[in-house]
Structures are given as structure tokens and as C-alpha cells.
Amino acid sequence: MIKKWKYVLLALVAFAQTYTNELVLAQESSIVPNLLNSQGWFEGGTKYKVTGENIKASWTPHADNIPWEGNYVFDVQILSYERDEVIIDERALNQLEYNFTLPRVGHYVLRVRACYANNTTDCSEWSNSWSAENSIEFSGTMVNGWWIFVWLDAPSDIGIR
């Protein structure tokens, strides 16, 4: 009888352990990726770009100095503010950067999150908190995301002859 209870207990512990592991990323805010600027510093903020310009987003695996273990992949989303929808939704990127262009004038937000490489549905929180469903909140949420303002490139090299 005691033996039976031991097995039940062991099974319960194993289940709890698995369940806990699956929730780690969602609950562990320190594992949220941190976007970087071109100098490699942590940065959430505003980028001013023009249509068709190559834009590179890069990030570190974590927002703090927890050692990188290398078993994560990353999701990147870009939302169009005017259209209130996700226009770029890249999943399970096995890299720490993402290159893209935005062909239309407008306001966009970019965010990133980490997921387990062996279970890409088990992910950290997004690096900032907007959602297409709830629209973008203007203040207090851009902790670690990018606003991207995309304008039309002006003519250049003007002159007279």
C-alpha cells in the first residue's frame, strides 16, 4: 500500500515539475529579450526610417545578465498602428537579429520574445505589451520595444544648372 502511494506521489511530482517548467518562460520576466541599438546598448525607443530602407533589429537573449544557455529561439512581430494589425510575424528565429523593410509610410511597433527551441509555443512575455486586439498603448508600455516612424524619402542632391 505504501509502495503504491509512493508511485502516486512520484507521478504527481513529475507532473508538477513538467507543468512548472512549461510556465517558466511565461513567468520569468528576466528572460524577455532586450532590443539593442546599433551600438549594442539596450534600447527601447523610437526609430525614424524611410520607406524601403533596410532596418535591422537585434537583441540579447535576456533583459539582464543571466548567462545565455543557447536553447531558445525568437519570435518577432511588427504591428502597423494605422491598420491595427500585425504585418510581420516571424516565428522561431534561430538568430539574434532580424532584417526587414517597411514599404509604406506609417507608424509601427516591433517587439520580440524568447521561446524554448524544443517547444516553440512555450515563450516568454513579449518585450513590450501592445497587442493587435487591444491596440497600442502610447505610454508606459514601450519598455523594450521599438516605435518605428516610417516616412517617405525626400529627394536629394538638388541643384541648379
Add this chain to the structure above:
Amino acid sequence: MARVGTKVFFWTESSAADVEEYRVYVEPEANPVNYSSPYISAGKVTEVDLGELANQGFAPLVDAEGDFNLGVSALDTAGNESDIAVKPSVPLDFVAPVPPTGLGVR
């Protein structure tokens, strides 16, 4: 009617793929160029002959003589307009000389 000479205003096109036209702005030197300035829609080109615009009656250039601020912007198919690239203090002279007088034959 007198005709004025050629003065070509040119630029390098915007990198945007959906540019539909360029606007050319003209202001006297004392006034900065902005989106309220007089302009002409030049089409999808990379130069315009200001003298020809004067001949066609573009008001800021008719009988223009002095220094002017010139600007050019790009418009895309959705109607978005870029910043205005400005060339300040461009000397223009679209006043034709008084025609000769005292004509005769001998």
C-alpha cells in the same frame, strides 16, 4: 511676348518605390519654404526648367528677379508627402531685357 532663358532645377529621386510625383516649391529668399509655399506638380521627373515654368505663368517665377529659395518633395500614391529638400538663395532672373528700339533701315 518676351521669353526667358533656361534654368534647370534638378534632384536625385526619392528611394521610395511608390513615388507618384514631385512638387517644386518656390519662395522669395526672405520666406522659408514650407508646405504652404506656392508649388507646382512636376510629375515623376528629376528636373524642371524654371524658365519654362515662368513662361507657362507659374506666379512666383513670372518676372522673377533676385534670390529665391527652391524646394522639392516627393508624393506617393497614397498622398503622403516627404520632407522638402531645400536649395536656398538661388539667383534667378526671368526678366527679359527691354527690346531694342529705334529700328530702321538705311
